Amino acid sequence: MRALPMAVSRGAVACATPAAAAAAVPRRSMLLSTAAAGAALQSDPIRLMSTPKLKLRASAGAAQAAATSFSSNDEAFTWAKKDNRRLLHVVYRVGDIDRTIKFYTECLGMKLLRKRDIPEEKYTNAFLGYGPEETNFAIELTYNYGVDSYDIGAGFGHFGIATDDVAKTVELIRAKGGKVTREPGPVKGGKTVIAFIEDPDGYKFEILERPGTPEPLCQVMLRVGDLDRAISFYEKACGMKLLRKRDNPEYKVHGGDDGVRA
Ligand SMILES: C[C@@H](O)C(=O)SC[C@H](NC(=O)CC[C@H](N)C(=O)O)C(=O)NCC(=O)O
Numbered sequence: 542m543r544a545l546p547m548a549v550s551r552g553a554v555a556c557a558t559p560a561a562a563a564a565a566v567p568r569r570s571m572l573l574s575t576a577a578a579g580a581a582l583q584s585d586p587i588r589l590m591s592t593p594k595l596k597l598r599a600s601a602g603a604a605q606a607a608a609t610s611f612s613s614n615d616e617a618f619t620w621a622k623k624d625n626r627r628l629l630h631v632v633y634r635v636g637d638i639d640r641t642i643k644f645y646t647e648c649l650g651m652k653l654l655r656k657r658d659i660p661e662e663k664y665t666n667a668f669l670g671y672g673p674e675e676t677n678f679a680i681e682l683t684y685n686y687g688v689d690s691y692d693i694g695a696g697f698g699h700f701g702i703a704t705d706d707v708a709k710t711v712e713l714i715r716a717k718g719g720k721v722t723r724e725p726g727p728v729k730g731g732k733t734v735i736a737f738i739e740d741p742d743g744y745k746f747e748i749l750e751r752p753g754t755p756e757p758l759c760q761v762m763l764r765v766g767d768l769d770r771a772i773s774f775y776e777k778a779c780g781m782k783l784l785r786k787r788d789n790p791e792y793k794v795h796g797g798d799d800g801v802r803a
């Protein structure tokens with residue numbers, strides 16, 4: 542069975558274009574989001590951050606301190622209610638689609654939403670998530686016949702899954718044979734309890750402790766070579782808004798397990 546080179550391992554994130562991985566740089570990141578059509582907006586800013594939206598998070602090079610796009614939560618809610626655009630899914634390639642479906646449903650609590658085989662094109666698709674595609678972000682897996690592995694590359698960081706109890710989720714994953722690459726604990730430079738695990742193909746998932754999240758599939762972290770250029774692209778081309786940006790000059794050495802080190 543053959544493996545394809547890195548360039549074909551990643552498919553697409555609805556509005557994101559994975560860029561070359563940043564060289565070892567201090568950690569700087571941003572969160573952007575599109576409004577989810579019909580999302581039940583909450584008065585709580587935290588819940589706004591966790592309504593069915595995809596927040597694209599990128600760590601990268603030159604970054605300036607910057608305010609978010611909104612001067613108030615009311616302004617953010619108004620925008621979210623008016624804007625009908627929504628990130629629908631992220632697609633990427635796996636070496637054994639039933640192995641991945643089993644891992645995502647048994648270890649990460651996702652539901653298999655639909656699966657389709659296209660023999661004339663020699664590939665199979667499966668959609669998984671935490672709710673129907675009409676309201677929730679989805680993962681679209683692609684299996685190409687005869688290709689059992691891919692080189693993921695350093696530009697892809699991780700998916701973020703929010704849970705009420707990181708430790709309990711990690712123990713379930715470990716018990717089912719999943720690979721834990723970073724034990725639960727506060728994120729370096731912050732307070733949120735996180736952990737990192739890997740799925741059967743080596744794609745990384747960050748498990749974040751964020752109680753009461755209606756959309757657990759809460760972020761895709763991509764590494765970019767110019768943070769402000771990426772912010773400008775996702776705002777102008779994809780209609781996203783900058784939700785927050787943080788600079789961690791003290792954390793040059795990556796504490797996670799994505800293989801990108803200072
Ligand atoms: C906010 C939360 O969603 C995060 O993902 S922060 C996790 C943090 N990220 C980085 O350090 C990014 C920079 C790094 N050089 C990279 O390219 O990945 C992280 O991984 N922290 C490690 C930890 O143990 O806290």
Ligand SMILES: [Zn+2]
Pocket residue numbers: 598699701747760762
């Ligand atoms: Zn993250």
